[in-house]
Amino acid sequence: AQTVTQSQPEMSVQEAETVTLSCTYDTSESDYYLFWYKQPPSRQMILVIRQEAYKQQNATENRFSVNFQKAAKSFSLKISDSQLGDAAMYFCAYRPPEGGNKLVFGAGTILRVKS
Amino acid sequence: GAVVSQHPSWVICKSGTSVKIECRSLDFQATTMFWYRQFPKQSLMLMATSNEGSKATYEQGVEKDKFLINHASLTLSTLTVTSAHPEDSSFYICSARGGTATLEAFFGQGTRLTVV
Numbered sequence: 001a002q003t004v005t006q007s008q009p010e011m012s013v014q015e016a017e018t019v020t021l022s023c024t025y026d027t028s029e030s031d032y033y034l035f036w037y038k039q040p041p042s043r044q045m046i047l048v049i050r051q052e053a054y055k056q057q058n059a060t061e062n063r064f065s066v067n068f069q070k071a072a073k074s075f076s077l078k079i080s081d082s083q084l085g086d087a088a089m090y091f092c093a094y095r096p097p098e099g100g101n102k103l104v105f106g107a108g109t110i111l112r113v114k115s
Numbered sequence: 116g117a118v119v120s121q122h123p124s125w126v127i128c129k130s131g132t133s134v135k136i137e138c139r140s141l142d143f144q145a146t147t148m149f150w151y152r153q154f155p156k157q158s159l160m161l162m163a164t165s166n167e168g169s170k171a172t173y174e175q176g177v178e179k180d181k182f183l184i185n186h187a188s189l190t191l192s193t194l195t196v197t198s199a200h201p202e203d204s205s206f207y208i209c210s211a212r213g214g215t216a217t218l219e220a221f222f223g224q225g226t227r228l229t230v231v
Contacts, residue, residue, distance in 0.1 A: 035219075043206060045159075045222035091158065102149060103210075103220065105158045 002027045004094050006106035013082045014114050020067075021077045021109050023092030029053075033095040034068070034075045035103070040088040048090070051075065079111075087113040117143045119211045121223025128199055128230055136194045136226045138209030144189035145211035149220060150182075153206040165192055199230040 004025045013019035025034070036048040051059045051068050058066050063080045079086055092106040118141040128134045138148055147166050151159040163179075165171040165186035173179045181203075183195040192211070196203050206227050210220040 037222075043153075043208075043225045045208065045210070045225075047219060047221075050219070089156075102161055102164055103159075107158045108156075110156070 002029075002094055002096060002104050004092055004104050004106035006090075006092055006109050008109045009107070010110045010112065012112045012114060013079070013086075015082055015084060017082055018078060018080045019082055019111065021079075021090055021092075021111065023075045023077070023106055025073050025075065025092070025094045025104075025106075027073070027094065027096070029096055031097045033097075034066075035093040035095065036064070036066070036075075036077045037091045037093060037105075038086075038088045039091065039108075040085075045091075049077065082113050084113050084115060087111055117141075117211075117213070117221045119145075119209065119221045119223040121209055121226055123226060124224060125227040126229070128228070130200055130230055131198055133195055133197045134199055134228060136196075136207055136209075136228075138192045138194070138211065138223050140190050140211045140213070140221075143211075143213045145192070145213060146189065147212045147220075148186055148192040149210045149212075150184060150192075150194050151208045151210070153208060153225075155206075159208060162194075196228065199228070201230045204228055204230045 032053045034051045038046045038048050049061045065078045067076045089108045091108045093103040120139045122137045150162045162177045163171045163173045171184035186192040208225040209223045212220040
């Protein structure tokens, strides 16, 4: 079974600084999808960024970028120029190519942004 | 992105009663909907997957007679917590996807259920 591990329960970053959230996963598949979701205090799940495993290029969305290391099964999220609004719980998620396409979530990392 | 609306946002019910939670895709047809449960400061646990017009597939350990899921149309899925007990109190989240070719699933805003 696929598993997703986020080893950092909490992280803190100073406003305007950069922070990296870690995620590793385990799968025997070669083609799959990876996501980072943000859950602010409102509890609404928001998609931050996604990566297709067949793409070697790391995904980037404005201040958010990933470091996707397929061989190491690592998928970290880098947040640059951190803002107060980035404070939230961040979940890494894996989606297999088949099997109902359901998401497997990591345990989450609480990100605190200090002003 | 597409919009998924979940209703109600919060509900309080008495022990022994049933509660229905609705999940609607507002601007797309949701062929598949997922229901999750989330405890405070914990991850989302998938409860079941439902495809329009067919029976839901429940994850191991989830009581299908306790958590009734109906996906009768391409825009609506419902989760009914039957004979609710205080241990059913939790945050329930739905997500919807518009087809196997669609990468993303879009999430509702969640429902906080409190059973007293």
